[in-house]
Amino acid sequence: MNHPTSQILCVGSVAFDSITTPFGKVNKTLGGSAAYFSLAASLFKPTSIIAVVGSDFDSFGIFKKRHIDISGLEKIKGKTFHWAGKYHFDLNTRNTLKTELGVFAGFKPKLDERQKQAEYVFLGNIQPKLQLDVLMQIKRPQLIGLDTMDLWIETARTDLLKVMGQIDLLVINDSEARQLSKEHNLLKAAKKIFALMHKLDTFSWPRESVKSGPILIIKQDEHGLLLFHRQSSLRVQTRQSKNKIAAFPSVARNDIGIFNLPGYPLENVVDPTGAGDSFAGALMGYLAKTDDLSFNNLKKACAVASTVASFCVEEFGIKKLQTLTLPQVNKRLGEYKKLINF
């Protein structure tokens, strides 16, 4: 590896997944948010993961082949997290058949000195309490990204809001955005979610250490995503700034950028597992590589990340990500651009 300190750090799950879709099935293949994330992120920059596996785990080679730093992948006595799910015909909905937490039930993220220095930190979809644990350990990075899910929005809202007050980038899907904001309309939802991010009162770091205004990405399955970015870094609660937020919908005014990216249209989707995590990984990877948090570069990063995720879903599990190369990504990115320019 080039960097003694990996620029990207991801805390999440490493699991065995058993996946059934209308196009086939796989049994106990390597999965989990940290696996998908790191396989995608490491296309762009050295990546470390913090996660836990059981004594039955033997897939370290997959990470090593991609030069992913797994010194934070703890192996302890017990069974590795096992998830089994079945997708319906439309591939947008699924039933969870099995969730055996195994050693993941006692997961306590512990970062060493090197890991605490990472410049791009992603808090994968785990309990908000564990995400807070990580926030307490790190020094303020360039960017902190966050994923979450319906379960935590419903059962751990207070902790989740504490996390949200301190992170820069939130990546969630449309139903989660609606659930979190209690707004059906996504522009209204985004406005409310922005009000929960970068809050001075809960912020643990000095104002000067924050490099970007809040970034919100709302994913809409195969329909693509909406990106929202406020240029100013911290929200000061004055009447004036409230008015600014109220004037939100017009892209021509104010300091809020909106970008709407359609999904890359695919003819053969076989397994949507990991689309979100590989999107997040490629997004953080591309941002770390370019080290540019301007709105224009965020747009580009979304397109790159969406392209990587489009490859992910064309094969079962992590199969495609294991062999994906940057030239393949760039070629499809060029086609993507043609598809949406007018």
Place this chain on the structure above:
Amino acid sequence: MNHPTSQILCVGSVAFDSITTPFGKVNKTLGGSAAYFSLAASLFKPTSIIAVVGSDFDSFGIFKKRHIDISGLEKIKGKTFHWAGKYHFDLNTRNTLKTELGVFAGFKPKLDERQKQAEYVFLGNIQPKLQLDVLMQIKRPQLIGLDTMDLWIETARTDLLKVMGQIDLLVINDSEARQLSKEHNLLKAAKKIFALMHKLDTFSWPRESVKSGPILIIKQDEHGLLLFHRQSSLRVQTRQSKNKIAAFPSVARNDIGIFNLPGYPLENVVDPTGAGDSFAGALMGYLAKTDDLSFNNLKKACAVASTVASFCVEEFGIKKLQTLTLPQVNKRLGEYKKLINF
């Protein structure tokens, strides 16, 4: 009016609509596919409609104010078509509460010599048998557009396929595309639908009279649309051309252009009624005005039409369309472009 012959002709319904949405209700307001279509199309070019109303109809002034030619709007004894519907919270689904066909039940489109010469003809969502009637009467125009619905796909498939073999442009939504093609994946669906369009064996006009390859627009509600365009005008059933269609998904190869346009994100949608018909109207209007059926201009036309439809849904019924101006459309089109460029 500048043109003795209106360039655009639309055959469809003129109705009274009673609409309930989570944001309010209106009772017996002017509606129907030909009403929405012509109000949008006439922003760009003189437009005529062929439709029927009952003795209770008195809203001719709305058309006249927009210089829409209603000499083909027959008034006969009986009641005007009345539709009542209620939209659900998400605005994507609705229940039809009432469908009173009235005089529409006996509708027989009759075109005069002037109307038969129209260069842009749109067959609104009516029985395929009536659409065929219109096709028998017209001289071959620059472009024939078609709308249809789940009911006709299910109950009048044979007639619908006869119509489809002769038209140039099909505008349908994603669920209809799936129903028509029996394919869930929209790229596969598009491929199958293309195979049903521009068929030499059912084509009533000489090959030379066809100005454009087949155009398919699949609308995806607030998620925007997919545009497919084959440059070559008529499908010759050779092994070679079959292979060409098989290589479809890549935008870089072959003669098929694909364009993915996200919806214009709106904060206040109050009534989706007429979104599809105003889209079709603005699309045909813009194409008639520019008289350019290149792929690039089709993309632009989709964006213009999507912009017009975005205004339509911000007010109940035809309210917004009645006063909408081209400068308003162009201003929002500029914002739209910013939203999706990267």
